[in-house]
Amino acid sequence: MLPELGEFALWISLPISIWGVxxxxxxxxxxxxxxxLSAERSVHAVLFLLAVASAGIIAAFLGDxxxxxxxxxxxxxxxxxxxxxxxxxxxQRGSLVFWAxxxxxxxxxxxxxxxxxxxxxxxxxxxxxxAVLAFFIVITLFITPPFERLPFTPQDGRGLNxxxxxxxxxxxxxxLYLGFTAFTVPFAFAIGALLSGRLDARWIQITRKWVxxxxxxxxxxxxxxxxWAYEELGWGGYWFWDPVENASLLPWIVATAFxxxxxxxxxxxxxxxxxxxxxxxxxxxxxxATFLTRSGLIExxxxxxxxxxxxxxxxxxxxVISIICLVLIVWRLPELRSERQFESFLSRESAFLLNNxxxxxxxxxxxxxxxxxxxxxxxxxxxxxxxxxxxxxxNIPIGLILLALMGxxxxxxxxxxxxxxxxxxxxxxxxxxxxxxxILAALGMRxxxxxxxxxxxxxxxxxxVTEFWKGTxxxxxxxxxxxxxxxxxxxxxxxxxxxxxxxxxGVVVMFMGFAGAAFDREVRQSLEPGESxxxxxxxxxxxxLTYEGISTQRGQNMxxxxxxxxxxxxxxxxGPMTTERRFYEAPPQxxxxxxxxxxxxxxxxxxxxxxxxxxxxxxxxxxxxATFQVMVNPLVPWIWYGGLVIAIGxxxxxxxxxPVQSQRPVAGVTKPAARRPGNEPEPQPAGVG
Amino acid sequence: MSGLLAGVGLALLVVAWILHPLVxxxxxxxxxxxxxxxxxxxxxxxxLLALRDVEYDHHAGKLDEADxxxxxxxxxxxxxxALDEEERALSPGSPESLDxxxxxxxxxxxxxxxxxxxxxxxxxxxxxxxxxxxxxxxARARASG
Numbered sequence: 001m002l003p004e005l006g007e008f009a010l011w012i013s014l015p016i017s018i019w020g021v022x023x024x025x026x027x028x029x030x031x032x033x034x035x036x037l038s039a040e041r042s043v044h045a046v047l048f049l050l051a052v053a054s055a056g057i058i059a060a061f062l063g064d065x066x067x068x069x070x071x072x073x074x075x076x077x078x079x080x081x082x083x084x085x086x087x088x089x090x091x092q093r094g095s096l097v098f099w100a101x102x103x104x105x106x107x108x109x110x111x112x113x114x115x116x117x118x119x120x121x122x123x124x125x126x127x128x129x130x131a132v133l134a135f136f137i138v139i140t141l142f143i144t145p146p147f148e149r150l151p152f153t154p155q156d157g158r159g160l161n162x163x164x165x166x167x168x169x170x171x172x173x174x175x176l177y178l179g180f181t182a183f184t185v186p187f188a189f190a191i192g193a194l195l196s197g198r199l200d201a202r203w204i205q206i207t208r209k210w211v212x213x214x215x216x217x218x219x220x221x222x223x224x225x226x227x228w229a230y231e232e233l234g235w236g237g238y239w240f241w242d243p244v245e246n247a248s249l250l251p252w253i254v255a256t257a258f259x260x261x262x263x264x265x266x267x268x269x270x271x272x273x274x275x276x277x278x279x280x281x282x283x284x285x286x287x288x289a290t291f292l293t294r295s296g297l298i299e300x301x302x303x304x305x306x307x308x309x310x311x312x313x314x315x316x317x318x319x320v321i322s323i324i325c326l327v328l329i330v331w332r333l334p335e336l337r338s339e340r341q342f343e344s345f346l347s348r349e350s351a352f353l354l355n356n357x358x359x360x361x362x363x364x365x366x367x368x369x370x371x372x373x374x375x376x377x378x379x380x381x382x383x384x385x386x387x388x389x390x391x392x393x394x395n396i397p398i399g400l401i402l403l404a405l406m407g408x409x410x411x412x413x414x415x416x417x418x419x420x421x422x423x424x425x426x427x428x429x430x431x432x433x434x435x436x437x438x439i440l441a442a443l444g445m446r447x448x449x450x451x452x453x454x455x456x457x458x459x460x461x462x463x464x465v466t467e468f469w470k471g472t473x474x475x476x477x478x479x480x481x482x483x484x485x486x487x488x489x490x491x492x493x494x495x496x497x498x499x500x501x502x503x504x505x506g507v508v509v510m511f512m513g514f515a516g517a518a519f520d521r522e523v524r525q526s527l528e529p530g531e532s533x534x535x536x537x538x539x540x541x542x543x544x545l546t547y548e549g550i551s552t553q554r555g556q557n558m559x560x561x562x563x564x565x566x567x568x569x570x571x572x573x574x575g576p577m578t579t580e581r582r583f584y585e586a587p588p589q590x591x592x593x594x595x596x597x598x599x600x601x602x603x604x605x606x607x608x609x610x611x612x613x614x615x616x617x618x619x620x621x622x623x624x625x626a627t628f629q630v631m632v633n634p635l636v637p638w639i640w641y642g643g644l645v646i647a648i649g650x651x652x653x654x655x656x657x658x659p660v661q662s663q664r665p666v667a668g669v670t671k672p673a674a675r676r677p678g679n680e681p682e683p684q685p686a687g688v689g
Numbered sequence: 690m691s692g693l694l695a696g697v698g699l700a701l702l703v704v705a706w707i708l709h710p711l712v713x714x715x716x717x718x719x720x721x722x723x724x725x726x727x728x729x730x731x732x733x734x735x736x737l738l739a740l741r742d743v744e745y746d747h748h749a750g751k752l753d754e755a756d757x758x759x760x761x762x763x764x765x766x767x768x769x770x771a772l773d774e775e776e777r778a779l780s781p782g783s784p785e786s787l788d789x790x791x792x793x794x795x796x797x798x799x800x801x802x803x804x805x806x807x808x809x810x811x812x813x814x815x816x817x818x819x820x821x822x823x824x825x826x827x828a829r830a831r832a833s834g
Contacts, residue, residue: 001695004692005699008692008700009699012696016707019707032716033718034714034717036716036719037715037717038707038708038711040717041706041707041709045703045707115717119720120720122717200728200731267738267742268735269732339732411751413743413751413752414743415742415743416756416760418752418753421751424750425750479825
């Protein structure tokens with residue numbers, strides 16, 4: 001019954017969302033609170049209906065309802081239960097409902113939390129949110145219907161793509177979707193600000209946490225995707241500049257630019273037009289990401305089947321949004337003038353602006369490289385592939401400039417810095433960077449980009465640690481606190497600033513992890529049971545892997561050939577390791593499961609490349625020759641540690657509540673001179689608090 | 690059949706809930722809250738934030754003494770002009786305006802005397818020894834800046 005109910009709910013959600021759009025805008029125009037309330041209730045109603053629709057899809061998967069086209073193409077009777085649940089986002093049809101559900105979820109939270117606040121903006125915000133929802137619902141109903149029935153009911157489904165039969169499947173797509181869809185809220189507030197004319201800092205303050213939330217999930221989603229690729233795709237890497245990987249990177253890049261430039265608007269009243277453009281562009285990029293993935297226009301490991309209807313629908317949607325944004329921004333241009341001018345090129349404001357320009361440069365390079373095959377195909381008829389060499393060549397230098405800016409920004413004063421002070425403040429951090437480069441070069445490192453990454457990374461870390469130290473010292477001195485308490489209070493009182501620095505530390509660690517790829521080692525060898533293969537890591541460890549044999553197992557939906565290796569490091573046995581070949585039954589497809597053994601600074605990565613002796617498949621010990629690809633990937637674990645640090649830093653920035661005011665009574669204290677508006681976040685000191 | 694009935698029931702419930710405000714006349718609030726910042730207050734806030742940044746940058750050795758003093762003068766003038774505007778915006782005589790006038794007088798004195806808290810940025814009346822907002826010792830903070 002639930003799938004039928006879900007289908008019904010999906011159909012009702014369309015008129016409700018359109019009703020809401022009309023009422024929100026009419027209510028705003030006529031000043032009718034009852035219409036606005038009805039529109040706001042529509043947002044919650046759409047969330048409820050989409051939740052019922054999603055539950056219907058999941059129920060169809062769990063109940064093996066193969067009469068539905070979607071279920072029969074993405075599931076089979078022997079599929080594990082949790083993959084049936086994740087069937088909701090396994091294919092185009094379900095994932096668009098899931099996307100709409102996420103948009104509705106965030107929209108509902110935004111409308112609920114602002115039910116008695118920011119009303120001038122909310123009149124337009126609800127309408128915008130519902131319009132976006134209506135678009136996705138139209139697509140799911142008329143182009144990719146998840147509840148479409150086959151003329152017959154097959155005995156079994158075709159099964160889920162084996163690459164998706166991995167636990168990351170239940171984690172990576174939802175996280176990324178949360179990131180993409182959460183950005184609808186800041187976009188809606190930007191449109192609300194433009195329509196209502198409330199272009200002061202209000203909308204920026206409201207959306208700050210939303211942008212950070214979206215950025216948090218996008219970052220996590222991207223890192224989870226890298227981890228998935230590393231574990232599952234079996235080529236020893238984590239990023240291939242695949243079009244869909246790039247598509248997820250684009251909104252992340254623009255959102256990162258926005259997160260930085262928005263601080264200039266908050267504290268200086270500048271860059272208002274720029275920030276509007278960035279919000280609109282980030283939202284358009286989230287739509288672009290889903291367009292790239294779903295149109296199937298560009299070949300990728302992620303892409304769904306080619307669908308021109310989807311392509312045109314998304315292109316049209318992007319065009320409409322772009323035109324609306326452009327018209328509104330031009331209309332409000334006189335009110336978006338900066339309140340101040342840049343006072344000096346040598347200032348933190350300039351560093352922020354440079355960060356924005358470099359980020360957008362990186363974004364453009366990624367976009368160009370991603371779209372180039374499609375453009376050449378359109379113009380010349382033949383597809384020209386743009387591979388990792390192009391992206392690395394362009395983006396590594398850009399990444400290094402961004403890395404350097406993370407160290408330069410905090411040292412430059414706001415408004416105007418003097419050359420003398422810069423020299424004084426930069427001497428030691430630059431010295432630390434040079435010293436790092438010198439030591440690494442002396443140890444034999446010759447890779448220029450890797451040397452630069454470590455040198456600049458050390459420079460940035462020194463600057464950030466110094467900032468923390470200075471802040472803690474000042475606080476400890478003023479408040480008479482011990483260093484640990486002062487450090488804790490320091491972060492607590494200005495979470496965004498210090499959380500941001502922690503994020504930067506995570507980025508540095510991650511970049512160092514990327515640089516490790518310059519020192520990957522690899523050997524490929526065919527072995528009989530009992531034979532060994534050796535490989536030396538960049539850190540000088542000698543790994544010896546002895547092939548013990550293969551065992552054959554029958555899984556729920558597959559056959560597994562599991563090769564057992566015993567591993568020695570520098571002559572000492574450190575444990576066993578397995579790597580597998582699998583053959584899935586539905587759909588019939590081979591897969592590789594890599595073996596990974598991590599230490600703090602390097603990964604031993606083993607792939608069972610081929611089973612050379614087919615007879616060995618039957619557990620015959622004499623016929624088990626197999627070829628193994630063994631790699632040692634230095635510093636890859638640092639990418640995941642970096643991701644963790646970034647997540648912690650972002651959560652600190654996101655933690656609810658403004659800066660905490662000390663409550664202790666102090667003798668001789670005067671009455672607070674400034675009146676504090678109730679729900680207004682207290683102006684935060686950029687300094688020690 | 691039961692699916693259809695459940696669907697119709699669901700649809701009726703949702704539609705009733707959405708139409709309820711139109712029938713009963715229940716209304717969503719339409720105007721800004723009293724506690725939202727006005728444009729002038731926002732400009733005042735920006736000026737005070739800038740003052741804080743300059744204080745910290747000077748304190749952390751990122752700004753020269755001469756630059757620091759020049760910038761502090763300039764930003765203080767910006768803050769004062771925002772304060773003047775705020776004062777003009779309020780009708781004289783109301784309890785709120787009296788309250789704000791007192792605040793503005795205190796702020797003016799603070800900006801001229803330079804008793805902005807190093808720790809939290811709260812502008813304190815001239816002669817205060819401790820910050821009224823966070824309790825930090827003002828004299829020591831100023832001495833160290």
